[in-house]
Amino acid sequence: MNRRILNVFGAMCIGTAALMTSAIALAQDGTAQARFDQHRVVRVRIESANDLKLMAGLTSDMWSENYGIGGPVDFRLSPEAFETLKTTSLDYEVLISNLQDLIDAEQAHLRESNQGGIIAGDEWFTDFKSYDQISQQVNTLVADYPDLASRFSIGQSLEGREIFGLKITAPGGGDKAGVLYNSNQHAREWITPMVTMYIADRLLREYATNQEVQDLLSRCEFFIVPTVNPDGYVYSWTRNRMWRKNRRNNGGGSYGVDLNRNWSVGWGGEGSSGNRDSEIYRGPSAFSEPETQVMRDFILANPHIAAHVDFHSYSQLILWPWGYTGSAPPDASTFDRIGRELQSLIRGVHNKRYDQGQTYWSIYPASGVMPDWTYGEAGALGYTIELRDTGQYGFLLPANQILPNAEEIWPAALAFAWEVAPDVGMTLEIDPLFRGQQAEMRVSGAAPSTMVYFTYSLAGMGNTYVPVLDVTLDLMLPKLAGSDESDGSGNAAYMATVPANAPLILVWAQAAHYQRTSNVVATQINN
Ligand SMILES: [Zn+2]
Known part of the structure; x- marks a missing residue:
């Protein structure tokens, strides 16, 4: 009997100790967390x-x-x-x-999930992750995929925390397009770094087996910046779950600038505030904050960034410039077309509806927002995606919605990158030609799953229109050697046999499929 009581007591002690540790971890300086009872x-x-x-x-x-x-x-x-x-x-x-009920439930779930050891893959996304945990996971991914991933530093936050990123691309290829996915300008939007980390995780995890990912990474460099506002994010974990802005001391007991009102395009206009206590306080001037300064400098230093999504929550929206004015942007039809495509891709996964449209008209005016700047000043297609939900939980989205939310964004994240991925064109290579031997003709960069025709000429270069393919070959009197259907990555090959009695002359070869031709390869038949 005594023994049983002792055991129960022992278990309670351990349980209490675990709770104490969490409480201390959550408020390192001993100051209690803000409470929202009956809010x-x-x-x-x-x-x-x-x-x-x-x-x-x-x-x-x-x-x-x-x-x-x-x-x-x-x-x-x-x-x-x-x-x-x-x-x-x-x-x-x-x-x-009762907001505090949701915060308590979130904290209880975090205490439980953080008792496990190192986790990988989808399991990492079963609960929200702190700034340090995200940083560690970036290091883990770089260690696991050193050929594809590297960590880079964008700069420091106001309180000296690192704003870090993960660059993901495959070796080789020509000029690549940059694709920037960043999140967490607003501290309390905890779902957003989980979703950008998920995009990074899947690009790396699927590279070995997913031909679309291979093809995309040979054409694009992905820059994933999970936490643009680390000070605010840490503060939202340790002191006030509802914190939104950065941690600028505005004086007079007021803290924080809304980083997503601090960008220069349209700065100071409608949908921002000059009141320091406002949640949409724009700061004393455009780029007054180190977080926006270093992000700006990073983007300017990478002018190949052509596509950008700034992830926020909540309300399930796909938004495009402008936010500061109701005038349509010059590329309104492109923004609208892509917006609709992303919308339908997202809906296709878990049937969640995301509305799409120009920021100014879809929600309300918002001035000094990041995508207005990446579009207006950096020339990228700049979008905002507001993630789940539509208000049932708001910023307190339950952890069991992290994976479904990330899963539904994944195909849109790929499709958006394809919008700017350079057309690498079709490249033809030929083995050396010897009389009486076989020689392989290979192309890469063809459209996937398309019939590719391998042609050659003994007469030299010229211009020959081929109506069925709607292409002009750069050959005179071309002949067909053979054909092959390209695979999902756009590779095709044909094994040609050089006749034993072929003359030892020059041969010009070119591959083509519908509306596309390769380079011309000139080579000599050898004995
Ligand atoms: Zn936001």
Whole structure:
């Protein structure tokens, strides 16, 4: 009996010790974490400037990415503020009835999942990961895939934390297009670094077996920057789960600049605030913050970056420039076409609907946002993707939605890169030709699964239009040697036999398929 009591007591001690360790880890300086008991998240129909003013008097924590008149806006309210809301004529709906319950559930899940050892693959995505855990995982991926992945440093945050990234590309190839996927400008959007890390993980994990990934990595360099705002992210883990901005001391007890209002294109305009306490405080000037400065410098130093997605949460949206003005961007039709494609790819995975459109009209005006800058100043196709959900959990998305959310983004992340992947063209190579022997003719860079025709000429270079292929061969009097259907990576080959009595003369060879030709190879038949 005594023994049993002792065992139970022992187990309790261990359990309590584990809890204590977590609590200490979560608040290293001994300061308690901010609590949100009975805080509600409400969706309010804003019909007028007065409605907005009323809500601004009740709370400074707007959960929607932007605010505007004539639509729903989400806010967090203290119990007292909620009582006041009930006395107004505002039309509202309660999305979350006790925010602290969701935070407690998230913390309990984290304590449980972090008791395991080193995990890899999908298992890493079964719970949210801290700044240090993400950094370690980047190192693990680089160690596991040294030929494909390398870690790079973008610079330091205000508090001196490293903003790091993972570069992923395959060796060889010509000029590659840069594809930038970054996340976590806003600290509390915990799902976002998980999704960009998932893209990195799958590019590396599938390279050996997925021909599309091989082909893409031979044409693109992926830059994955999981945490643009490490100070804010760490703060959201240790002190205040609802923190959004960076950790700039604005003076007078006010902290934080909204990094995604601090970029220079449209800086200071609609949908940003000059009030230091605002969640969308734009800072004293464009690029006043080290986090935006070093990201800007990194992008300018990599002018081949042609595609960019800035991941946020929540509300399931695909947004494109401009955010600061209602004028359509010069490439509106391209943005719209790609936006629709990404939308349908995302929907095809778990049937989640993401609306798409120009930021200014799809949500509300937002000035000084990153994709307006990557498009306007860096010439890249710049998108914002707002991840799950649509408000049921908001920033407190349950961990069991990390994988499904990441899975549904994966095909869109590939398709978007293909939009800028350079057409490497078709390259022909031929083995040396000897009388009476076989010689292989090979092409790479053909369209996948397409019939490739290997032609040659004994007469020399010229111009010969081939109507069925809609190509002009650079050969005079070309003859067909043979054909082969390309594989999924665009490789095809044909084994030609050189006649034993062939004259020892020059041969010109070229491959072609519908609307595409290779280089011409000139070679000599040898004895
Ligand atoms: Zn955001």
